[in-house]
Amino acid sequence: MKYLLLLIVLALVFYMLGRKRQPPPAQPPASSAPPPVSRGQTMVACAHCGLHLPEQESLPGRGGAFCSTEHRAAYEAAHARP
Template sequence: MKYLLLIILLALLFFVLGFKRARPAAPPAEKKKPGPATPQDMLSCAHCGLHLPRDEALPGMGGVFCSAAHRSQYEAEHGGPR
């Protein structure tokens, strides 16, 4: 009888230990998803009116532009640098 009780206790112990190992660990608090990017000012191209973020705009005479081609076209039409 006491061997049966010992076998039941050992089986219960293995079951509890196995159940704890099978559970997925909680994700660490350090690995958080990055938040949304900070908003940027939107500027419009002086030639075509396309809106683009400030860091992608090309400065030129008469405003900002979406591409080097539009900048040179605009400066040629409006009397660019002399």
């Protein structure tokens, strides 16, 4: 019985020593710089209806930016100078 217990203890010791010799799992290197942040588009509101749209897609007019030619014409007709 003593020898069986001694054998189990020795097997456990050798098992633990064998686990410590294995290299730890590889981890990806931690980068010091955060990932680049992409900048969003500048949004503008249509001066006639208030719809928000990207500045590149808006139509410029006398009253600001517009979402369509119809809204630009309607705004300019409503706000025409006498």
